[in-house]
Amino acid sequence: MLTVLLILIPLVAGLVTFGLKGSGPKTLGLIASVASLAVTVGALFQYRTAPESVQFSACWIPQLGARFSVGLDGMGMMLCLLTAISFLLIFVVIYGRNYERSNSFYGLMLLSQAGLTGVFTAYDAMLFYVFWELALIPVYFLCSLWGGEKRIPVTFKFFVYTFTGSLLMLVGIIYIYLQSPDKSFSYASFTAGNIDAHAQSWLFWLFFAAFAIKMPVFPFHTWQPDTYEQSPTPVTMVLSGIMVKMGLFGVMRWLLPVLPKGADMWSDAAIVLSIIGIVYASCIAIVQSDFKRLIAYSSIAHIGLMSAAIFANNEQSLQGVLIQLFNHGINIIGLWIIVEIIQDRLKVKNLNDLGGIAQYAPRMAIFLVIISLANIGLPLTNGFVGEFLMFSGLFQFNPWFMAVAGLGIILAAVYTLNMVQKVIFGQSNQLTETTTDLKGNELLVLTVIVVLIIALGVYPKPMLDLVSSTTELVNKVY
Known part of the structure; x- marks a missing residue:
């Protein structure tokens, strides 16, 4: 019940x-x-x-x-x-x-x-x-x-x-x-x-x-x-x-x-569409000045990698997808919470209107950096384990697919670090000088997210054990 x-x-x-x-x-x-x-x-x-x-x-x-x-x-x-x-x-x-x-x-x-x-x-x-x-x-x-x-x-x-x-x-x-x-x-x-x-x-x-x-x-x-x-x-x-x-x-x-036979027939087509989405969305994200649209295109790129890894049809890729379902959700919600806080404080979402927030909201700046690094899959963060398994599974399926999809890692670092630079570093302005740091409830939520990021990055075994039975079932049927 x-x-x-x-x-x-x-x-x-x-x-x-x-x-x-x-x-x-x-x-x-x-x-x-x-x-x-x-x-x-x-x-x-x-x-x-x-x-x-x-x-x-x-x-x-x-x-x-x-x-x-x-x-x-x-x-x-x-x-x-x-x-x-x-x-x-x-x-x-x-x-x-x-x-x-x-x-x-x-x-x-x-x-x-x-x-x-x-x-x-x-x-x-x-x-x-x-x-x-x-x-x-x-x-x-x-x-x-x-x-x-x-x-x-x-x-x-x-x-x-x-x-x-x-x-x-x-x-x-x-x-x-x-x-x-x-x-x-x-x-x-x-x-x-x-x-x-x-x-x-x-x-x-x-x-x-x-x-x-x-x-x-x-x-x-x-x-x-x-x-x-x-x-x-x-x-x-x-x-x-x-x-x-x-x-x-x-x-x-x-x-x-x-539909295992249908999936087997069209897996290459599904992977190609997914990889096109990774590169396309990452390139669009690089030129975005709107905070929300940048994260939106970032999400398309990350989901594209998960979609490609599913159709690679091997144990490593499926395990990577399963744990990344959870980890991506935690990371992307963390980024949106930062956006919500900045929008609530400053009433803007254009990156060009921001800058220097670290001087006035240092705790928020620290959380944004940690969550952003997890979003690009830095080792010892939760984003690394799933991405490593997915790329490993794609490599087993087709090294060329993995090579092109791997461009997403480089491009993700470009637009994510550029976003961090524009938001919290650089020169402040009259608007950002009014920024206040995190309130109690905001600090609590972001602390929980960062604890999950580090804990699942350092020790992902409980999550891998949880999804292992599902991986075996999908592999057996597909």
Whole structure:
């Protein structure tokens, strides 16, 4: 039942929040996020001792053969842990902020958490699709109601992209359901191997398009920089830290095991698109002056590497992807928190308007440097282990792919260190001279992030052990 609680806590709290006033919404949001993290940690211990105890299945829509089947493996457990930690950090860091119609804001945030958790735990294809949409709808309203000046056209573009991908995936799900001998949406039925190679070759693109849009992978990425720029920063944290992981998770949970022959046919094409995205997004990031757009393009490059490593189809690359799912989420949320703090203090996001912040906010400068170094994969930070494994796996698959993808490391160092230089070093100005250092809640959140960065960089074994069973399963099926 712990797995069901992971979904129910934010779902019920989100619905209750809509009826609260004053400080009630943010207080309930914080309490619900603490409770979600506590249940997630409990589920983690239960998973380690008795994996079967975190599985739950009940009758849902018997006429369609759909069941409410949820469960946790290493990958799902890790992503649920990332979701719980991330929402708690987000709610703590924005606790002092005042949002118009705060009951709706926090209610939608909690509903998105419920949808994300459902995606990572679903073992029924119809249930997976329902949660996939549930995670999207609250974010659409969050962006359109609390976003920037261009939020309406940008949010419409975001919705069209993601909804189109969802419809393509739904077509694929229905086709596979009709081919199943027991007319069931169960994970076991979908992975039974009832689809011939020809059908898998075109079904691959129906699923891959949906997942590639969500990641996003080139050329399905064009919605992302605009959406990140126009969204309120807490929503951007959810989008870049957690929601993009839905696409990568979907590939590893539903695409590779369900359509192994299709994935084998098109793996080179998927890797090429991913690598193009790495180089393209990195080059665009170098010339960005907007803080939020720079991090958005940085995220595209990092996700591109993870996407390429998945289709390399070997144990090292898959292990690298699995631990990088967690580590990238922690690092990118850390960067967005710095952006949120600077934007709240100075009301600007143009790098050319910043400079010299280290003189007036030394603690914030230290945290920005550490998180930035982790983002480019410096040894002894959490970003290094996953990137090393992914590049090693790509090298085993095709050394040329690894060589081109490796340009992303060099380019990432260029745009990241240039960003650090412009923000915290150099000459200060009248605006940055008014900067104040971190408040208590901001210091607490960034300290947690840096502790995770260093701890998982120095000793990644617990994370590798957690995902090892998932790596073996994907390798066995794919």
